[in-house]
Amino acid sequence: MKRILLMTTVLLCNLAAAQTIISTKNTSLVIDAAQGKEPLFLYYGARLEDGDLSSLRAAGFQELPVYPALNTNGAHPEALCVRMPDGNLTTDLRTSSIEESTWEGGKIYSISCKDPVYPLEVKIYYKTYEAEDIISTWTEIRNAAKKKKDEIVLTRFDSGSLPIRRGDVWVMSFGGGWADETEAFCQPLGLGVRSVYNRDGVRNSHKAHSEVMISLDGKPREDSGRVIGAALCYSGNYELRFETGDTRRMSMHRFYAGIDPTHSAYTLAKGESFTTPELALSWSSEGLGGVSRNFHRWGRKWKLTHGGQVNDILLNSWEGVYFDINEEGMHSMIRDIADMGGELFVMDDGWFGDKYPRLNDHTSLGDWVVDRNKLPHGIEGLAEEARRNGIKFGIWIEPEMTNVGSELFEKHPDWVINAPKRELVTGRGGGQLVLDLSNPAVQDYVFGVFDGIMTACPEIAYVKWDANMQIYSQGSGYLKNQEHLYIEYHRGLAKVLDRIRAKYPNVSIQACAGGGGRVNWGILPWFDEFWTSDNTDALQRTYIQWNTSYFFPAEAMAAHIGASPNHTTGREIPLKFRIDVAMSARLGLELQPSAMTEDEKAHCKAAISDYKKIRDVVQLGDLYRIVSPLDGKGICTKLYATPEKDRAVFFWYSTEYFQGKQVPAALFAGLDPERRYRITELDVFGKPLSCDGKTFSGRFLMETGLNIPAKNYQGGPHRDYASHVLYLTAE
Numbered sequence: 001m002k003r004i005l006l007m008t009t010v011l012l013c014n015l016a017a018a019q020t021i022i023s024t025k026n027t028s029l030v031i032d033a034a035q036g037k038e039p040l041f042l043y044y045g046a047r048l049e050d051g052d053l054s055s056l057r058a059a060g061f062q063e064l065p066v067y068p069a070l071n072t073n074g075a076h077p078e079a080l081c082v083r084m085p086d087g088n089l090t091t092d093l094r095t096s097s098i099e100e101s102t103w104e105g106g107k108i109y110s111i112s113c114k115d116p117v118y119p120l121e122v123k124i125y126y127k128t129y130e131a132e133d134i135i136s137t138w139t140e141i142r143n144a145a146k147k148k149k150d151e152i153v154l155t156r157f158d159s160g161s162l163p164i165r166r167g168d169v170w171v172m173s174f175g176g177g178w179a180d181e182t183e184a185f186c187q188p189l190g191l192g193v194r195s196v197y198n199r200d201g202v203r204n205s206h207k208a209h210s211e212v213m214i215s216l217d218g219k220p221r222e223d224s225g226r227v228i229g230a231a232l233c234y235s236g237n238y239e240l241r242f243e244t245g246d247t248r249r250m251s252m253h254r255f256y257a258g259i260d261p262t263h264s265a266y267t268l269a270k271g272e273s274f275t276t277p278e279l280a281l282s283w284s285s286e287g288l289g290g291v292s293r294n295f296h297r298w299g300r301k302w303k304l305t306h307g308g309q310v311n312d313i314l315l316n317s318w319e320g321v322y323f324d325i326n327e328e329g330m331h332s333m334i335r336d337i338a339d340m341g342g343e344l345f346v347m348d349d350g351w352f353g354d355k356y357p358r359l360n361d362h363t364s365l366g367d368w369v370v371d372r373n374k375l376p377h378g379i380e381g382l383a384e385e386a387r388r389n390g391i392k393f394g395i396w397i398e399p400e401m402t403n404v405g406s407e408l409f410e411k412h413p414d415w416v417i418n419a420p421k422r423e424l425v426t427g428r429g430g431g432q433l434v435l436d437l438s439n440p441a442v443q444d445y446v447f448g449v450f451d452g453i454m455t456a457c458p459e460i461a462y463v464k465w466d467a468n469m470q471i472y473s474q475g476s477g478y479l480k481n482q483e484h485l486y487i488e489y490h491r492g493l494a495k496v497l498d499r500i501r502a503k504y505p506n507v508s509i510q511a512c513a514g515g516g517g518r519v520n521w522g523i524l525p526w527f528d529e530f531w532t533s534d535n536t537d538a539l540q541r542t543y544i545q546w547n548t549s550y551f552f553p554a555e556a557m558a559a560h561i562g563a564s565p566n567h568t569t570g571r572e573i574p575l576k577f578r579i580d581v582a583m584s585a586r587l588g589l590e591l592q593p594s595a596m597t598e599d600e601k602a603h604c605k606a607a608i609s610d611y612k613k614i615r616d617v618v619q620l621g622d623l624y625r626i627v628s629p630l631d632g633k634g635i636c637t638k639l640y641a642t643p644e645k646d647r648a649v650f651f652w653y654s655t656e657y658f659q660g661k662q663v664p665a666a667l668f669a670g671l672d673p674e675r676r677y678r679i680t681e682l683d684v685f686g687k688p689l690s691c692d693g694k695t696f697s698g699r700f701l702m703e704t705g706l707n708i709p710a711k712n713y714q715g716g717p718h719r720d721y722a723s724h725v726l727y728l729t730a731e
């Protein structure tokens, strides 16, 4: 038995058994990688110490391969399938060494394995993010052939797999579509296969998300029970699957996550390696909430660009003017958001195109020249107007795409993705096409789009990077091996984004993809935030934002006040409710201020000023979800607290109202029971609640709570859509 100690590199030789405890602050994962044997998975859960290892084996849990491959013991499904040079489909992975090193946030372990017969080498990595209780895993698969002709083909190449003891295990996965992002689906795990996959090719969080919550103690709860959260950090196609067989060998469910191999078998030539994306795991005994807080801390600290810094309050032009961009209109929006206390104005789609002016979504993508008919003084003129008004300026681009009606396509028809010899299959508006980012010339072009705009106007502080189409016709005029397209597209995109970030480390970039199509930890490291959904209906947003918060922090979650009636749902919702929902994430506006009354503008101005007081708590604090809008209680409540629990913000929304309806008392969570908190109601419209200005102990608020009436007294004529934002400061 051996525990690897603090050394930079350790080589294990001739050990009959080599159990390694991979630990974070509160969790451990144990593997047994004895030399010459297949590495085995022993445990993932609460933190263990060396002395627990003998108990672990004595407890009798089943030991299964860490990275199962198709081999002679065909009792388990595979994470790795390889076609060897002679056509043999089996793989036999034997440990040759384990190495350990330290990095800033924890440790990295790598288990090197070799196939004794074929030229295959696999390294299995584990990386700890100690303080955040995340352990991630991925693999590096190498063709170690001696002869040039010896290619190997990867037909399945998951990032990792995890055995989970059967019992009352439930899985929560997420999916939806445009304007209906991130519905939650929660079911017990039975026999057979359950698969969560995305094959869009470009974006990957509309139809399904690559994150799942796995509850080990029955239907998941917010604040108790053992839960494992898993997030595959990859920007392209993926498959997460649970496989449960009814054999003696399967007293465990097995969870696998990796790039989706459908139409994507990957050929490795002699000496080539393939690195699979990171699969991040977090275990918590504090229910869904515990796992979410771990992912939020991890995302802010290690993943998001500028994570841990609050994001600006902005006005985006899209729902205010759509394609109807003109200089006076933009100036007026700039003045309006500056007057309301905002910090940034973002000009959305519709500002570009020369031969093909962008009047709708049918043409112009690729022609990133300013339309001088609409903006005679160019982007610089708008940036100057923003500066004059004391705010920053941002712009929308969609650089991975083109239109049939564009000068770019006329010049480079071979740059688009479409199966050779087939008719063009176009998207959005009828004429849109995806550019072939596997082609280095296209990569240079896409980098050039960003670079060109920034060079022409260095004052641009924010870029909304959109992607509104999937790959329909799989085919590249550049690649020899068409099966590599989906993967090479995302490698190309990563290269472009690396170059952009190297040259422009300070600019804020939003990941948008037809709304929330790129809410994923594989793409977000190049971005500051994401557009959560094109649906700005505040009622539906209580659901979308709730579910998105399972894996993504409020700092990155753009939430804008839309118009009423809402442009997507047609629902009429009072301004206060719309503001209060947007205040629970990264606040912004998505409407035409000139269509607002002076009172409405004043209301927004006051709310923006209130939001500035709580923005750091909301964007950077710990989230406690309390009552889900899905629970059918007619309310939705949640709270953000600083890690020190000295400040907190409580959000309360009525999501359904009937005359005489009684809702549960508003219970708080995440506070210090021993401290007293003063409550200040924010965004007050009319009479404040009776708790305003009073103090309560944290214990009282968490055990007894407040009586908040379901009826709306603050939202004008409406009796429904009551909402309250309560700011708590410890005395």
Ligand code: GLA
Residues within 6 Å of the ligand: 318, 348, 349, 361, 396, 466, 468, 512, 513, 514, 515, 531, 534
């Ligand atoms: C996508 C985005 C919107 C907007 C439009 C512009 O749909 O999600 O927010 O930027 O494109 O065409």
